[in-house]
Amino acid sequence: xxxxxxxxxxxxxxxxxxxxxxxxxxxxxxxxxxxxxxxxxxxxxxxxxxxxxxxxxxxxxxxxxxxxxxxxxxxxxxxxxxxxxxxxxxxxxxxxxxxxxxxxxxxxxxxxxxxxxxxxxxxxxxxxxxxxxxxxxxxxxxxxxxxxxxxxxxxxxxxxxxxxxxxxxxxxxxxxxxxxxxxxxxxxxxxxxxxxxxxxxxxxxxxxxxxxxxxxxxxxxxxxxxxxxxxxxxxxxxxxxxxxxxxxxxxxxxxxxxxxxxxxxxxxxxxxxxxxxxxxxxxxxxxxxxxxxxxxxxxxxxxxxxxxxxxxxxxxxxxxxxxxxxxxxxxxxxxxxxxxxxxxxxxxxxxxxxxxxxxxxxxxxxxxxxxxxxxxxxx
Amino acid sequence: xxxxxxxxxxxxxxxxxxxxxxxxxxxxxxxxxxxxxxxxxxxxxxxxxxxxxxxxxxxxxxxxxxxxxxxxxxxxxxxxxxxxxxxxxxxxxxxxxxxxxxxxxxxxxxxxxxxxxxxxxxxxxxxxxxxxxxxxxxxxxxxxxxxxxxxxxxxxxxxxxxxxxxxxxxxxxxxxxxxxxxxxxxxxxxxxxxxxxxxxxxxxxxxxxxxxxxxxxxxxxxxxxxxxxxxxxxxxxxxxxxxxxxxxxxxxxxxxxxxxxxxxxxxxxxxxxxxxxxxxxxxxxxxxxxxxxxxxxxxxxxxxxxxxxxxxxxxxxxxxxxxxxxxxxxxxxxxxxxxxxxxxxxxxxxxxxxxxxxxxxxxxxxxxxxxxxxxxxxx
Numbered sequence: 001x002x003x004x005x006x007x008x009x010x011x012x013x014x015x016x017x018x019x020x021x022x023x024x025x026x027x028x029x030x031x032x033x034x035x036x037x038x039x040x041x042x043x044x045x046x047x048x049x050x051x052x053x054x055x056x057x058x059x060x061x062x063x064x065x066x067x068x069x070x071x072x073x074x075x076x077x078x079x080x081x082x083x084x085x086x087x088x089x090x091x092x093x094x095x096x097x098x099x100x101x102x103x104x105x106x107x108x109x110x111x112x113x114x115x116x117x118x119x120x121x122x123x124x125x126x127x128x129x130x131x132x133x134x135x136x137x138x139x140x141x142x143x144x145x146x147x148x149x150x151x152x153x154x155x156x157x158x159x160x161x162x163x164x165x166x167x168x169x170x171x172x173x174x175x176x177x178x179x180x181x182x183x184x185x186x187x188x189x190x191x192x193x194x195x196x197x198x199x200x201x202x203x204x205x206x207x208x209x210x211x212x213x214x215x216x217x218x219x220x221x222x223x224x225x226x227x228x229x230x231x232x233x234x235x236x237x238x239x240x241x242x243x244x245x246x247x248x249x250x251x252x253x254x255x256x257x258x259x260x261x262x263x264x265x266x267x268x269x270x271x272x273x274x275x276x277x278x279x280x281x282x283x284x285x286x287x288x289x290x291x292x293x294x295x296x297x298x299x300x301x302x303x304x305x306x307x308x309x310x311x312x313x314x315x316x317x318x319x320x321x322x323x324x325x326x327x328x329x330x331x332x333x334x335x336x337x338x339x340x341x342x343x344x345x346x347x348x349x350x351x352x353x354x355x356x357x358x359x360x361x362x363x364x365x366x367x368x369x370x371x372x373x374x375x376x377x378x379x
Numbered sequence: 380x381x382x383x384x385x386x387x388x389x390x391x392x393x394x395x396x397x398x399x400x401x402x403x404x405x406x407x408x409x410x411x412x413x414x415x416x417x418x419x420x421x422x423x424x425x426x427x428x429x430x431x432x433x434x435x436x437x438x439x440x441x442x443x444x445x446x447x448x449x450x451x452x453x454x455x456x457x458x459x460x461x462x463x464x465x466x467x468x469x470x471x472x473x474x475x476x477x478x479x480x481x482x483x484x485x486x487x488x489x490x491x492x493x494x495x496x497x498x499x500x501x502x503x504x505x506x507x508x509x510x511x512x513x514x515x516x517x518x519x520x521x522x523x524x525x526x527x528x529x530x531x532x533x534x535x536x537x538x539x540x541x542x543x544x545x546x547x548x549x550x551x552x553x554x555x556x557x558x559x560x561x562x563x564x565x566x567x568x569x570x571x572x573x574x575x576x577x578x579x580x581x582x583x584x585x586x587x588x589x590x591x592x593x594x595x596x597x598x599x600x601x602x603x604x605x606x607x608x609x610x611x612x613x614x615x616x617x618x619x620x621x622x623x624x625x626x627x628x629x630x631x632x633x634x635x636x637x638x639x640x641x642x643x644x645x646x647x648x649x650x651x652x653x654x655x656x657x658x659x660x661x662x663x664x665x666x667x668x669x670x671x672x673x674x675x676x677x678x679x680x681x682x683x684x685x686x687x688x689x690x691x692x693x694x695x696x697x698x699x700x701x702x703x704x705x706x707x708x709x710x711x712x713x714x715x716x717x718x719x720x721x722x723x724x725x726x727x728x729x730x731x732x733x734x735x736x737x738x739x740x741x742x743x744x745x746x747x748x749x750x751x752x753x754x755x756x757x758x
Contacts, residue, residue: 042701042702042705042707043698043701043702043705044702044707044709046707046708046709047708047709047712048709049709049712071701071704071705072676072697072700072701072704072705075677076676076677076697076701079677079679079697080679080695080697086695086697086698086701087698088693088694088698297451297455298454298455298458300458300459314467315467316459316465318451318455318458318459318465319422319465319466319467321451322421322422322450322451322455322465323421323422323423325450325451326421326422326450326451328421328423328425329425329426329708329711329712330423330425330426330427330428332708333426333428333708333712
């Protein structure tokens with residue numbers, strides 16, 4: 001008997017400047033990077049079926065541990081042997097650790113070095129999470145990639161709190177790493193440090209020293225100015241271990257993605273394409289539009305003439321606007337589908353540009369074009 | 380040159396007792412009857428795409444003139460040359476005349492023999508409809524079947540009002556018939572008369588005497604007791620012209636459909652499958668279930684083991700319940716799809732039973748089985 005060659009969990013296929021095209025290999029298949037993960041907060045990418053999510057080009061989705069732990073609850077998920085079978089998604093799933101959601105309800109939270117106690121936003125019941133418990137929950141969820149339980153301070157946090165959060169995140173990462181995981185589950189560590197480049201570098205050294213399957217930048221796009229985030233990305237992203245996937249959590253606009261890819265980031269998630277869709281904001285090659293605007297009322301053309309998604313192939317702006325104004329469920333489907341296809345096109349185009357060694361040109365054109373938004377006459 | 384044989388708009392293919400299997404031929408294709416029309420109030424069968432509606436087995440859908448006239452408005456629909464292209468449905472469409480919706484907002488309505496003035500439920504603006512205007516609007520909508528503008532009194536209306544509504548409906552039908560229609564558009568007359576069999580017969584004679592392309596029973600399932608409706612159906616349905624489609628408006632439960640088919644009705648529409656889906660009530664072979672009930676929380680089985688719809692083939696009761704409780708958009712899709720497939724199965728099974736001369740047996744078994752609802756343990 002020979003031992004099969006082990007697949008490395010992440011491989012860089014090409015570099016173009018600092019930008020990378022790579023492949024993350026998970027227990028549920030590969031993820032070609034740069035990659036954008038649609039957010040499936042409550043066990044569904046809002047409004048879409050798994051087959052539709054797949055058809056947008058998405059390869060991996062994100063599940064929120066906090067929400068899924070509270071509802072439907074672990075007994076339900078355990079009955080199905082994990083999230084994949086419950087929700088009918090057979091591709092890779094990354095789960096956050098629950099920390100971010102818990103800390104975003106500041107007044108309901110009590111933090112010690114050992115644990116976080118919080119109240120459910122659903123019924124006010126009290127729950128306690130520890131690093132070990134967060135890993136156990138992600139084991140029940142059956143995540144392909146589990147995220148370390150971290151302390152994520154707000155964007156306006158004072159330096160002392162940022163440093164406290166860094167220390168706690170490092171200590172908690174040790175405990176996460178010491179907790180048994182299901183076979184094939186990867187664990188990504190999270191780098192904190194706010195908008196301070198020196199603190200980010202310090203914490204990156206601590207976290208990378210512990211040896212994780214991948215590394216994430218947490219605590220960005222949490223209220224700090226965009227230039228501050230870009231400064232951190234520019235300084236730190238390409239200092240993250242080169243042989244591991246680099247994940248920028250919860251970011252961002254299409255421009256943010258292109259900028260971050262140029263700094264060396266591989267993975268993204270964000271509610272922006274799905275949430276903005278539901279609020280009437282659609283991304284197009286010519287800029288963002290608010291579909292509720294009266295200028296679209298009689299428009300027989302597609303949402304985006306350059307888009308080949310089902311929405312743009314089959315219906316008009318006038319109809320999409322009507323469904324939005326009439327608050328029809330079908331609107332949410334058509335809009336979500338379109339925005340997710342737009343995001344997937346951004347990362348796919350970026351990947352192709354990297355593989356063709358023309359990323360800088362792609363990024364310059366993309367950022368110049370996107371700056372034309374909003375793409376509507378002033379009313 | 381020879382003249383092509385003209386297709387008759389409605390042909391009865393088979394009779395079994397009073398039940399009929401027929402074909403309604405419209406400008407957008409045939410409708411095999413008995414047939415159930417999903418309701419697309421605002422230019423969409425709520426939560427579904429036209430392709431999905433088609434896949435449930437639906438052949439014709441219903442559009443609401445009142446809603447579409449107010450929103451998106453006739454200029455939008457005219458721009459698209461009618462409803463078909465705007466909403467992307469290339470099959471037959473029947474539109475109501477707007478009367479029913481107007482009269483259901485009693486306090487906002489002023490009725491004379493000439494016209495009805497009403498206030499929009501959207502912005503309180505005043506509008507006037509006449510029989511001529513209702514026909515002109517349905518011409519803009521491009522309906523394959525237009526409904527006559529009728530006066531539909533509530534189920535508890537006194538006899539004098541019922542008779543007044545009958546007289547007005549007859550007079551208005553003459554005016555509808557005198558209004559030019561687009562080529563290929565059929566006009567169905569509406570029989571009123573409340574729950575009084577003698578009045579129904581009298582009005583049927585008046586309406587049928589004017590010569591319409593089809594005939595509808597209006598003003599049923601508007602608050603009168605179910606046995607009263609069944610009595611009218613039993614007495615009147617099969618006295619409607621045999622060579623025209625017979626349409627029971629706004630009815631009803633699956634049992635109502637089977638009873639009415641047994642009385643000789645061909646066409647139905649009702650919001651029940653779609654609206655009840657959104658409220659958590661799902662139809663199954665074993666009876667109705669409320670998917671929010673705790674007994675479904677851990678249920679790995681499908682909503683209905685006897686159903687072959689996409690919902691039942693791909694997801695569990697536990698997941699559908701989770702999506703319902705979490706108020707996810709995907710719930711509305713999965714539930715609506717399932718309930719519409721259930722309704723389409725009822726009319727398809729009824730048609731097959733009629734063609735096989737075993738309708739009575741089918742109806743007996745169906746009504747006995749449905750009586751077992753609700754299909755859940757008492758909690």
